Amino acid sequence: MSDTPHPHHFERQHERLDALLHTHLLAVAGADFAPALQHLQQWHRGLLEHIAIENTRLLPHVPEGARWAARVYLLEHERIALLAEEYTARVQAVVRHPPQDEAARRRAVLVLIDAAHALRHVLEHHHEREHSALAHEIPLELQEAAWHGVEGTGA
Numbered sequence: 035m036s037d038t039p040h041p042h043h044f045e046r047q048h049e050r051l052d053a054l055l056h057t058h059l060l061a062v063a064g065a066d067f068a069p070a071l072q073h074l075q076q077w078h079r080g081l082l083e084h085i086a087i088e089n090t091r092l093l094p095h096v097p098e099g100a101r102w103a104a105r106v107y108l109l110e111h112e113r114i115a116l117l118a119e120e121y122t123a124r125v126q127a128v129v130r131h132p133p134q135d136e137a138a139r140r141r142a143v144l145v146l147i148d149a150a151h152a153l154r155h156v157l158e159h160h161h162e163r164e165h166s167a168l169a170h171e172i173p174l175e176l177q178e179a180a181w182h183g184v185e186g187t188g189a
Contacts, residue, residue, distance in 0.1 A: 058073035089111060
């Protein structure tokens with residue numbers, strides 16, 4: 035593991051994605067389901083791009099003796115992608131069949147917020163794993179090349 039300081043590429047990418055998900059959840063909390071779906075779709079596209087970059091440009095370079103093997107991150111990415119798909123399907127169902135009264139709207143809001151909880155929990159732990167280990171184990175030049183031109187990098 036390197037002792038040299040690394041720019042916060044992972045943190046910046048995760049903060050960008052978290053902000054998009056937060057915007058989605060604010061729309062859900064306001065029962066603005068169609069805009070919530072649009073925000074979620076934007077987040078989901080960003081998430082899939084993020085996972086693809088990590089899987090193809092960074093994880094092949096996890097060194098021997100790393101705190102966690104690349105396989106751990108790959109499995110977590112699969113789980114996150116599955117949870118994101120399942121959650122997106124729930125939001126799409128609400129948009130396709132909008133609640134017809136105030137009580138139903140409130141129930142739909144609560145169901146979606148509850149459904150997002152598992153996804154957010156897995157994301158939080160995954161991000162922490164990447165911040166505490168992967169960001170320090172992948173050479174800086176590889177990180178910079180991987181995230182170059184991706185929104186939120188400043189590159």
